[in-house]
Structures are given as structure tokens and as C-alpha cells.
Amino acid sequence: MMSCPKLRNPNVFGVIFLVVLLGSIGVKVAEGRVTRGNDQHEYPAINCRKHIAYLTDFGAVGDGKTSNTKAFEYAIRNLSQYANDGGALLVVPPGKWLTGSFNLTSHFTLFLQNHAVILGSQDESEWPSFPALPSYGKGRDATDGRFSSLIFGTNLTDVVITGFNGTIDGQGSYWWNKFHKDELKLTRPYLIEIMFSNQIQISNLTLINSPSWFVHPIYSSDIIIHGLNIIAPIDSPNTDGINPDSCTNVKIEDCQITSGDDCVAIKSGWDDYGIKFGMPSQHIVIRRLKCISPDSAMIALGSEMSGGIKDVRIEDLTAINTQSAVRIKTAVGRGAYVKDIFVRGMNLQTMKYVFWMTGSYGSHPDPNFNPKALPNITGINYSNVIAENVTYSARLDGISNDPFTDICISNVTIHTVGKKLQWNCTDIQGVTSNVVPKPCELLPEKEEKFSCPFPDDKLPIESVELKTCYFRSVSYF
Ligand SMILES: *[C@@H]1O[C@H](CO)[C@@H](O)[C@H](O)[C@H]1NC(C)=O
Ligand SMILES: *[C@@H]1O[C@H](CO)[C@@H](O)[C@H](O)[C@H]1NC(C)=O
Ligand SMILES: *[C@@H]1O[C@H](CO)[C@@H](O)[C@H](O)[C@H]1NC(C)=O
Ligand SMILES: *[C@@H]1O[C@H](CO)[C@@H](O)[C@H](O)[C@H]1NC(C)=O
Ligand SMILES: *[C@@H]1O[C@H](CO)[C@@H](O)[C@H](O)[C@H]1NC(C)=O
Ligand SMILES: *[C@@H]1O[C@H](CO)[C@@H](O)[C@H](O)[C@H]1NC(C)=O
Ligand SMILES: *[C@@H]1O[C@H](CO)[C@@H](O)[C@H](O)[C@H]1NC(C)=O
Ligand SMILES: *[C@@H]1O[C@H](CO)[C@@H](O)[C@H](O)[C@H]1NC(C)=O
Ligand SMILES: *[C@@H]1O[C@H](CO)[C@@H](O)[C@H](O)[C@H]1NC(C)=O
Ligand SMILES: *[C@@H]1O[C@H](CO)[C@@H](O)[C@H](O)[C@H]1NC(C)=O
Numbered sequence: 454m455m456s457c458p459k460l461r462n463p464n465v466f467g468v469i470f471l472v473v474l475l476g477s478i479g480v481k482v483a484e485g486r487v488t489r490g491n492d493q494h495e496y497p498a499i500n501c502r503k504h505i506a507y508l509t510d511f512g513a514v515g516d517g518k519t520s521n522t523k524a525f526e527y528a529i530r531n532l533s534q535y536a537n538d539g540g541a542l543l544v545v546p547p548g549k550w551l552t553g554s555f556n557l558t559s560h561f562t563l564f565l566q567n568h569a570v571i572l573g574s575q576d577e578s579e580w581p582s583f584p585a586l587p588s589y590g591k592g593r594d595a596t597d598g599r600f601s602s603l604i605f606g607t608n609l610t611d612v613v614i615t616g617f618n619g620t621i622d623g624q625g626s627y628w629w630n631k632f633h634k635d636e637l638k639l640t641r642p643y644l645i646e647i648m649f650s651n652q653i654q655i656s657n658l659t660l661i662n663s664p665s666w667f668v669h670p671i672y673s674s675d676i677i678i679h680g681l682n683i684i685a686p687i688d689s690p691n692t693d694g695i696n697p698d699s700c701t702n703v704k705i706e707d708c709q710i711t712s713g714d715d716c717v718a719i720k721s722g723w724d725d726y727g728i729k730f731g732m733p734s735q736h737i738v739i740r741r742l743k744c745i746s747p748d749s750a751m752i753a754l755g756s757e758m759s760g761g762i763k764d765v766r767i768e769d770l771t772a773i774n775t776q777s778a779v780r781i782k783t784a785v786g787r788g789a790y791v792k793d794i795f796v797r798g799m800n801l802q803t804m805k806y807v808f809w810m811t812g813s814y815g816s817h818p819d820p821n822f823n824p825k826a827l828p829n830i831t832g833i834n835y836s837n838v839i840a841e842n843v844t845y846s847a848r849l850d851g852i853s854n855d856p857f858t859d860i861c862i863s864n865v866t867i868h869t870v871g872k873k874l875q876w877n878c879t880d881i882q883g884v885t886s887n888v889v890p891k892p893c894e895l896l897p898e899k900e901e902k903f904s905c906p907f908p909d910d911k912l913p914i915e916s917v918e919l920k921t922c923y924f925r926s927v928s929y930f
Contacts, residue, residue, distance in 0.1 A: 493925045498613050499654045499677065501922035502562050503539025506532060507546060515548020517572060522579050525555035533558035540611065542924060545569040545619060553579020554642065557606035557614075564924070565619020565658060573603045573644070573664070575627040582639050586671065588699060588722030588730035588760060591818040592640035593691070594632060594665070599640035602669070609650040618682075620659040621645070625689060628664035632690055641665040641691070651675045654919075659684070665691045667712075671698040672732060675914060679706040687747050689713035694744075696720055699732035699760050702914040709743040715753040716744035716775075719762055721789070724822045727759025728788045734758075736912050737765045744772045751775050754791050756782035756814040758828065761789040766908060767796045774802070777809040778838075781830060784814045785852060786822030790829040797907045801840035807867055808835065812852035812880065830857035833883075834905035838865040845872055846890055851880030858882045861905035862896065865889065 506528060509515075513524035532541035540560035547568035553576065557563065565571065574580070580600040585592045592599045603623060606612055621644060628641045644663035647653050650673045657680040660667050667683050670676050678695060685692035694710035697703045698720040710716035721727060721734045744751040751772040754762050772778060779796045801807060810830070830851070846867045851857040860883025867890060869875055878893035885892045886903045 493923055494617065496564075496615060496617070496657075496922055497919035498562065498615065498922045499652055499917065499919060500540060500560070500611055500613070501920055502542040502560070504532065504535045504541040505544065505924055506541065507544045508550065509546060513550060515546065515550050517549030517551055519551060520553065520574060520576070520579065521550050522553040522555060522574065525552050529555065529558050529561070532561060536560040544924070545571060545616070552603075554581060554601040554603055554605055557604065557609060557612050557647075559609045560611045562613040562615065563604070565616030565621070567617040567619060569616065569619035571603075571619075571621045573623040573625075573642075575624055580642055585640075588727045588732065589757065589818065590723060590726030594640040595638055597639055600642040602643040602646035604645045606646075606650055607648040609647070611652040612647065612650065613654040614645065614658065615654065615656045616658055618657060618659060620661060622661045623663040625662040625664040625685065625692070629689055643667070643669045645669065646671065648672055653677070656680045658682070661685065662689070663692055666693040666696050668695045669698060670700050670703070672700070674701040675917070676700060676703045677914065677917065678704070679708065681708045681710075683708065683710040683712060685712045687711065687713050687745070693718050697734055697737060698722075698757075699730070699734055700737070701733075701735050702912065703737040704912075704914045705737075705739045705742065707741045711745040713748065714746065715749045716746050716751050717742065718750075718753040718755075719765060720755065720757040721760030721762055723757040723818050724759055724786050724788075724826070726818060727757060728826060731760055733761035733763060733789075735761075735763045736914065738912055738915060739765070739767045741769045742771070744770070744775050746775045748776055750777045750780040750809070752779045754779070754781045754794065755787070756784065756816060758783055758791055759787050759789050762791045762794075764793045765795070766912070768798050770799045772799070772801050772804065775804055777804065777806040779835070781810040781833065781857070782814040783812055783828040783830060784817070785824055786817055786826050787828045788823070788826035790831070792829065792832045794833045795907045796835045797837050799838045799840070801838065801843070803842045804840060805844045806846075806848050807838065807840050807843055807865075808847035808849060808862065810849045810851070810857055810881070812850050812855070812857065827852060827855040832859045833857070834861040834907065835865070836863045836905045836907065838867070840867045843867050843869045845869075845877070846875040847877065847892070849876075849878045849881045849893075853880050856880040856882055860896065861885075862888055862892065863903060863905045
């Protein structure tokens with residue numbers, strides 16, 4: 454592990470003198486860099502970096518019009534040489550930095566200053582394409598392949614994307630329009646995708662208008678995500694917030710998400726492709742999430758879950774005007790399991806279904822999916838829920854000959870409006886305690902009051918302590 458540089462040597466911070474003309478968007482580079490001792494910023498990170506550079510060192514122009522794809526590539530290639538020498542931090546200064554897809558490197562921090570905005574290019578030639586993900590077998594929008602993500606990393610270790618509330622704007626409307634007109638031959642890009650990697654931190658940023666999913670860690674482990682403010686129009690297609698996919702040891706805390714699809718969706722591959730790949734999502738903790746998503750879930754488990762989903766601990770959630778809370782989506786053909794799920798503490802305001810499980814979720818990569826690949830849904834615990842202005846308390850549809858089992862629901866108060874059949878249950882089994890309104894007969898109330906379990910041990914990812922890192926910014930005048 455690297456220790457934090459103490460900033461005793463100002464040379465560490467590179468040598469360029471930036472003059473930003475206030476009130477104009479132009480950035481002019483003059484002969485040297487001025488640093489002011491009191492412009493030292495503190496930020497928490499899994500690792501601090503010894504080397505620092507500014508995006509403008511590599512010819513970038515922050516006018517919102519000039520493409521900086523080459524500048525990002527040049528910068529990150531240059532800084533990758535420090536991977537084994539204390540790592541490097543790339544500062545994205547205030548300005549509007551238009552770019553296509555670019556790749557990250559290991560032992561690297563991308564740092565967006567306040568008022569720094571990375572803009573996703575709407576020129577498709579700036580987006581390379583990849584084959585479909587191995588655990589999906591097909592693209593999600595189009596069967597062929599997929600566009601690379603705006604910020605992409607594969608086979609990396611120790612990567613941080615953070616800042617003082619800078620913004621990454623995917624400018625998704627271009628992609629949403631093409632998707633609606635069915636004009637795309639490849640699956641739309643995601644905003645940030647990290648694949649086959651470990652030790653990842655994504656924090657303190659505003660992410661807006663992704664072309665599709667926002668944050669997609671896949672086949673990765675040891676991931677810390679916090680302080681993200683994610684915003685897309687509530688009618689934008691597939692703008693899921695954070696989708697851990699075949700990932701182990703994930704912590705998601707203090708995020709606010711408004712979107713057109715699930716605020717968080719835990720996944721692990723699709724039908725036979727996911728079963729064969731066999732990589733679960735597991736040991737995941739989610740806390741203090743705030744969600745607005747009128748047509749989707751606050752947290753979905755699935756529908757792609759064919760590598761399995763287990764040991765997920767979810768606490769302190771708030772949803773406003775959201776379709777459902779922590780929803781399970783699966784289908785015949787998916788195989789694998791969703792088990793050992795714990796949810797405690799939800800405050801829900803205006804919702805269609807508080808509890809929703811679906812065993813007949815459509816969308817298959819191949820029409821001839823294996824009818825014998827039945828998912829095993831078991832050990833799903835919910836406690837401490839208050840909900841207002843709810844249409845239906847529960848819609849719990851298991852699979853015939855493959856019921857969802859060991860469902861536990863305790864200490865729940867739901868204020869409903871109107872509908873008669875509050876609990877609609879088929880092919881499920883479980884128990885309830887202290888739940889209003891009265892649950893269905895398949896979820897009998899136990900005589901003695903009890904609380905559904907929630908683990909009191911800590912996951913390894915919860916014990917990771919962030920270091921306090923510093924960097925000194927150049928003065929702008
Ligand atoms: C995020 O920002 C908050 C408030 O500015 C700060 O307290 C926190 O340390 C920051 N965390 C990270 C990981 O940058
Ligand atoms: C990139 O790396 C080289 C060292 O290999 C260094 O001399 C150079 O100044 C760096 N920065 C730029 C902008 O090229
Ligand atoms: C980015 O990474 C992908 C996957 O490794 C690779 O195919 C692509 O060439 C890389 N792009 C650049 C510009 O290095
Ligand atoms: C990345 O890691 C995966 C899994 O270990 C491996 O199959 C793949 O070949 C690696 N890709 C690169 C570009 O190293
Ligand atoms: C971050 O920026 C967003 C959008 O610009 C703003 O809504 C939010 O309040 C900011 N958060 C902080 C902590 O400054
Ligand atoms: C709650 O979750 C645990 C762990 O998966 C499981 O064993 C149990 O059956 C679930 N339901 C009840 C009623 O405890
Ligand atoms: C489903 O999981 C439970 C608990 O792990 C196990 O007892 C049961 O055998 C599994 N059922 C199937 C059909 O795999
Ligand atoms: C029941 O849930 C409410 C929040 O919804 C919480 O304040 C209360 O402490 C819970 N009661 C028990 C016995 O856990
Ligand atoms: C209650 O929910 C309905 C939709 O079912 C919504 O139109 C209405 O605004 C909500 N009322 C309040 C007070 O939030
Ligand atoms: C109850 O659920 C079943 C499917 O399991 C569905 O066919 C039926 O329409 C639902 N009833 C209501 C009133 O929503």
C-alpha cells in the first residue's frame with residue numbers, strides 16, 4: 454500500500470501556469486504554474502497519488518465544442534507510467550470538456566473540480582465498439598455488440614473517480630432518440646463501466662443524462678460508491694443508476710438518484726450465458742439511498758440474475774413517487790438464485806407496490822431458453838417499513854412448481870389508497886409479523902411478535918478506511 458504524499462515537495466504537483474480568463478470559456482496556457490499554499494484541498498480516497506497533472510497539460514480545451522478524446526487518451530497513457538511509482542491523479546479543471554469514450558488505467562485518480570463538466574460526445578465515431586458481454590451473450594438494445602462506455606476501464610486495480618462535485622453529462626438525448634426510433638445497431642453506451650477490476654471508488658460527483666445505464670461495475674470486486682447525485686429525465690429509456698453486475702464486496706452509500714429506470718439494479722448475467730459464466734453478485738451493502746423513479750424500482754434484484762445474487766444488505770432507504778421498493782425480477786430460463794437478502798428501514802412516499810416479486814419477467818437473449826433452468830428465490834427478509842399513499846401493498850408472483858420461499862416481512866405500516874386486493878400472492882411461502890394491512894394467507898402472521906433477521910456482522914468492504922489525501926490546485930485568475 455502506498456502512503457499519502459505529505460506535499461512537502463511542491464514539485465510533485467507539476468509545472469504549468471494556467472490563466473483562465475474569467476467570463477470567457479477560453480483557456481490559455483502561459484509559461485508557468487502558480488500554486489498557492491492555502492489552495493490545498495482534502496479528499497478521502499482508497500489511495501492517494503504521488504503524481505499530479507492537469508487535463509490542460511495535454512492540449513485539452515474546455516469550450517464544450519472541441520473534442521478532447523485524444524487529450525484524455527494522451528493524459529492517461531502518459532500517467533499510466535506512474536502506476537508502479539505512487540500512482541497519478543488527473544485533474545479536470547472547471548470548464549466543459551467534450552469527449553468520446555476513453556479508457557482508465559491502474560493506480561489512477563480522475564478528479565473533477567467544482568464546475569468541471571465532462572460532456573459525452575454525440576459523434577458516434579468517437580465511440581469504439583465491443584462484442585456483447587460474455588455473461589449476456591447478446592447486446593441489451595441490439596443483438597450484435599455494444600458501444601464502449603464514456604469512461605471505461607478493464608483489467609485494472611486501484612481506480613478512483615471523484616471530485617468536488619464535478620459533473621459528468623452523457624448528453625443522452627441523442628441516444629434516447631435513436632433508441633426510440635430503433636436506429637441503433639449496437640447497444641447504447643453506459644456512462645461509467647469498470648470490468649474485471651478491483652479496488653474501485655466512485656464518489657462525490659453529479660452524473661446526468663447517461664445514454665443508458667449510469668454506473669456499471671461488472672466482473673469486479675472491492676467497490677466503494679458514495680455521494681453520487683444521479684439525474685436523468687423520468688421518461689428516459691434504461692437510465693438505471695448503479696448496476697453492480699457479477700460483483701463481490703460492494704458498498705453503495707449516500708446516493709440520490711432520479712431516473713427513468715431502476716435507481717439501483719443488482720445483476721449477474723442473462724439466461725444460459727449467465728449460468729455458464731457463473732459469476733454471482735454477492736456481499737453487497739446499500740445504505741441511505743434516495744430514489745425517485747415513477748416507472749421502476751428503488752432497488753431491483755435482476756432481472757438478469759443467472760450467475761446468482763446473494764448476501765445483500767440494504768438499510769435506510771427513501772423513495773418518493775417510485776413504482777416499487779426492493780423488487781425481485783426473474784423468469785423461467787434464468788436459473789441460479791436470489792437468496793439471503795436483508796432489507797431494513799424504508800420510508801416510502803407514493804408507490805404502486807411496496808413488495809413486488811415477479812417470476813415471469815420477459816426479455817430473453819434467445820427465444821429457446823432452457824425451461825428447466827428455474828431460479829431459486831429464498832431467504833428474503835424485510836423489516837421496518839413505513840409507506841404512504843400506496844396503491845397496492847404487495848404483488849408477489851412466484852413460479853408454479855418453483856415457489857419463492859422463506860420470505861419474511863415484519864413491522865410494516867402501509868397507508869393505502871383505494872384498491873381492494875392489497876396483497877396478491879401466488880406460489881410463494883413465508884411469514885409476517887406486525888404488518889398492516891393484513892397480508893395474504895400464504896404469508897401467515899406468527900403469533901409471537903418477531904423481527905425478521907438482519908446480519909450484525911460486517912462485510913469486509915465496510916472495514917475499508919479511506920485515507921485523507923491532499924492536492925494543491927493551481928490558481929485561476
Ligand atoms: C464528499 O463530499 C463531502 C462533502 O463535501 C465530504 O465530506 C466527503 O468527505 C467527500 N467524500 C469523498 C469520498 O470525496
Ligand atoms: C508525459 O511523460 C513524459 C515522461 O515520460 C514527460 O516528460 C512529459 O512531460 C509528460 N507530459 C506530457 C504533457 O507529455
Ligand atoms: C480501450 O480498451 C479496450 C479494451 O481493452 C481496447 O479494445 C481499446 O483499444 C482501448 N482504447 C484505447 C484508445 O486504448
Ligand atoms: C481481462 O481479464 C479477463 C479475466 O481474467 C481475461 O479473460 C481477459 O483476457 C483480460 N483482458 C485483458 C485485455 O487483459
Ligand atoms: C452538486 O451539484 C449538483 C448539481 O449541480 C447540486 O444539485 C448539488 O447540490 C451539489 N452538491 C454539493 C454538495 O455541492
Ligand atoms: C430470512 O433470511 C434468512 C437468511 O437467508 C433465511 O434463512 C430465512 O429463512 C429468512 N426468512 C425468515 C422467516 O427468517
Ligand atoms: C434453494 O435454496 C435453498 C436454500 O439454499 C435450498 O435448501 C434448496 O435446496 C434450493 N432449491 C433448489 C431447487 O435448488
Ligand atoms: C418499526 O419500524 C419503525 C420504522 O418504520 C421503527 O421506527 C421502529 O423502531 C420499528 N420497531 C421495531 C420494534 O423494530
Ligand atoms: C398519491 O399518489 C397519486 C398517484 O397514485 C398521486 O397522483 C398523488 O399526487 C399522491 N399524493 C400525494 C399527497 O403525494
Ligand atoms: C393478482 O395476480 C395475478 C397473477 O398472479 C393476476 O393475474 C391478477 O390479475 C392479479 N389481481 C389483481 C387484482 O391485480
